[in-house]
Amino acid sequence: MIKSALMALLLAGASIVGQAAERGADPLDSPRWSDMRKEMFPAAAKVVFDERVKVTAPLTAENAMNVPVSVDAGALQGVREVLVFADFNPIVRIVRFEPKGAQPSLGFRIKLQQSTPVRAAVRTSDGSWHVGGTWVNTAGGGCTLPSTGSASPEWQKRLGEVSSRVWARKEGGERIRLRIIHPIDTGLAAGIPAFFLQDLDLTDDKGKALMHIEGFEPIAENPVFTVDVPVARASAGYRVSGRDNNGNAISAVIDK
């Protein structure tokens, strides 16, 4: 009798959990999700978890100063903007980008302070947000360490220097990879103010927009970005321009 009552209780419990999952419980089961929901999106916004938003990062990251992440929202139509954030990072926002002609995907590297979900929220033309993500386990500490650059005068001479290359892709279209010399300090290491890339605009050789990237403090030092351009927007050359939070300009021609 007692056993069956217990069983009934257990079953009831299981069905409540099941219902929560159907209503859209966080697939990454993060205790910070409800805060993220409130902080990142307007209350009235439609926010759904969507497996079509692919976030690729190593499950275990030994070097918390340089964790590789790729976001791909190519399975969704009408992508307007993508916001990448990490629930447990002291600075949650990592990067925001608007694919204005480039593929809705971006490769980059980040600093993490501890193990955390890394998520991408994709706003599509109907105004709804599609959220995908993955857990990254790390010993952390990446956000409160000074950059290597901050200890060396070398970067000052090369600040904002861009190296880049363009590849033809087997899938069609082109790939642009670029690296920018910048120490990127989070402001969380004692005595070193925040110093990071704020805006980057990637255009074709006529100046027509391909992608706008808004950076935040947790992007890794000397950031490397991977951007794919569809066949229709492939160009004889590309340009990148932007600035950091101290107003230093970045400007370079990306030759083929």
Next chain:
Amino acid sequence: MNALPRSARALIALFALGWTLLLAAADRDYGLSPVRIADDTWALVGRSEDFSVANGGNIVNTAFIVTRDGVVVIDSGPSRVYGEQLKRAIARVTDKPVSLVVNTHHHPDHFLGNQAFAPETLAALPATIKGIHSEGGSFNENMYRLAGDWMAGTEPVAPTRQLAAGPLVMGDHRLELIALDGHTEADLVILDRSTGVLFAGDLVFNGRTPTTPHADLSHWQAALDRLEKTPFTILVPGHGPVAADAGPIRQTRAWLTWLDRHLRQAAEDGLDMTEVLALPLPAEFRGLAVVNAEYRRSVGQLYPAYEQRALSGERRKP
């Protein structure tokens, strides 16, 4: 108690804390059992794993040679407790004192047992000593995180005696110190000419994937070329079983050669780091211990340099 000044009470508290930490480690037993591999020569072979609380950091090989003038120890292990248990294991084999403890390079599993030995017996290449001074503290902290209680009471101790390449006679054993680099900035190899045993340190891994946090792959490959030309009877790698042939040297080189070509090709193909991590490993390496974890770490450690070369147009011929 109130009669004691505050400073004395603080000292007592500190002392008590120290003992508590040591006692926590005291019940940890690495079960070290030296295996005789040649005349006067014993090896202690660690597990082919990653550092963990389960193995207490005992993933490394240490060894010792009992000479007429005392014992030569090659690497002191990953913790104070390991060093102490190594010393007791030596005492079970011989009543000769330890006269020389060599750290082959500055990685934590090769020197954090130094505390157990008399400071004047500790010795290493100059760059290894420098590396222990500059990175020993952070290695030690990291080992506490990875191996937990086993590390209790462990502090980095850098050798003061500097070694140089060349012959070194220890009692009835004629040792040859070979100073190489590539796994780290300074990798000391010891050839015992009296027995033909080659202690290769971490320049050679056997059945376990090599680690690359401070690696220079081309220097490492050159060091392996040199080792393969060195005549020996028994090979003690830094990690993995003792061998009687150059198989582990070739295996280590095969991995490094592949890794170098693979990362260069990936960078030349414009792959993002996450794409490189997702590439399949060749069948010949899938049997190596911890191959997936070491591949992931090596990509993180080494790929940015390959990427930078590919982006800046400093392209090397394949």
